Amino acid sequence: MSVFTPLARPELETFLAPYGLGRLRDFQGIAAGTENSNFFISLEQGEYVLTLVERGPVQDLPFFIELLDVLHDADLPVPYALRTTDGIALRELAGKPALLQPRLPGKHIKEPNAQHCVQVGELLAHLHLATQPRVLERKTDRGLDWMLEAGTELMPRLSAEQTELLKAALAEIDQAKAQILALPRANLHADLFRDNVLFEGTHLTGLIDFYNACSGPMLYDLAITLNDWCCDEDGVIEHSRARALLGAYAALRPFTACEAQLWPIMLRVACVRFWLSRLIAAESFAGLDVLIHDPSEFEVRLASRQKVDIPLPFAL
Template sequence: MSVFTPLARPELETFLAPYGLGRLLDFQGIAAGSENTNFFISLEQGEFVLTLVERGPVAEMPFFIELLDVLHDADLPVPYALRTTDGVALRTLAGKPALLQPRLAGKHIKDANAQHCAQVGELLGHLHLATQGEKVLERKTDRGLDWMLSEGAQLISHLNDTQQHLLQDALTEIEAQKADILALPRANVHADLFRDNAMFEGTHLTGLIDFYNACSGPMLYDVAIALNDWCSDADGMIDAPRARALLGAYAGLRPFTAKEAELWPTMLRVACVRFWLSRLIAAESFAGQDVLIHDPAEFEHRLAQRQQVAVHLPFAL
């Protein structure tokens, strides 16, 4: 399980007291999640989630807090950092940046259908509309195109011949298309909108969590990341009905541009490379430890399948 930093009741009680939310009734480490430490926290005044941020520089925390405030103010179903009675959002616990957030209702969907995908597309559209253009809060991702090129170049020798060929072709494409990709329309992007970062009650999307990869960047990248997870079958092929549902709902709010339509197949491959590499790195660094490791091969297969992309963006000339 991924509780990188275990906590004892007394230190939690001391940490929670300044929120003025009553006594600590119960707490439980959350096994799901692979990057941060999370606890479900029951206080007299409600249910909360405590996150200790394990990855990334502390200097980035004000960005995440501000972005979640903006999205919460735009009525999107996202958590946000609660303030202590003195107005402090970002705190420290066990030497790590720590945030207390409301616990959102719902659970993760494993088998997504077209209705789920349409809601994901719609929420992504709202997220981008709330932050696009001049409204964008700038944060450069630490896992962007340059990261892919340098990590990919380092990791490639660890792979077999077929994998090397697949990755090298993708890296060459990223290098060639970099300028065009970075010139696409921008907003704040979640950059990790997988099924395990969305909560549903039935087919109703109740929450989007885990914004710790959020940054400013091309909106199309966010769409590609979400589609690769929500609309892939077991072999990594795109499931057309689910993909059309997600893209149609998104485009109903923010129509795609001609340049986005042109770069769509490339962007789907870029989004595969991003997670193939981060999973390969995690598998190497956490090997043998009691940490949730996602299978890198899933994205190798998806990247292989994305050499041909039959589902185009709904774009009218």
């Protein structure tokens, strides 16, 4: 189970008391995490999620808190940091930075249809529009420079076929870097996979796990999202779902000509980011009882994205 820091009930009760949310009924670790320790918390006044931040600089946490406040104020279905009765949002538990957030209703969708993708496209557009006028700056630690450096370092441990695929992708990233960074910007979720979205029936009820959120090109966020939500088991983009997601997004935020031009490249960039991060995680956590996502999924998707036949709709 992916709980890196186990908690005892007495220390948890002491931590929760200042929120004034009543007695602790129950708590359990969440197995799906790969970077932080997360717990479902049941209190007399409701259901919550407690996160102990295991990775990343503590100085970034005020950014996450502020971003989620902005999105919550824009009526988006996101978690946000609850404050204690003294107004404190960021606290410490078991020596780790800790946040308590409302638990959103719903469950993950394993096999999305076009209607799910419409709602995901709309949600992503609303997220970008809510932050585009005043972008909260945070540079991602998994950006283009990281891809070039990490990819070069990993290459000697890959097969000849994998090396050829990655080498071509890194060369493309290096060549297009300036153009990518000049694309229209906002705040990004940057990890909008199926396991970070909640649905009740066909209704989208929540977007969670913002710990990869950053500032950057909106098109990159869209590419990350489409690569997961609109992909079949063979890594190929499924056209009806892709058109549904892109059309719903474009109806709220029309694309620019530069975005249309760089769209195929950005889909490949998004594949590289997660192929590399999963390869590194597989090496780092080998032999440990930690959820590790299969790196080969994004190797296959990157190979498939060498040809992209789904253009952005209504590009201006």
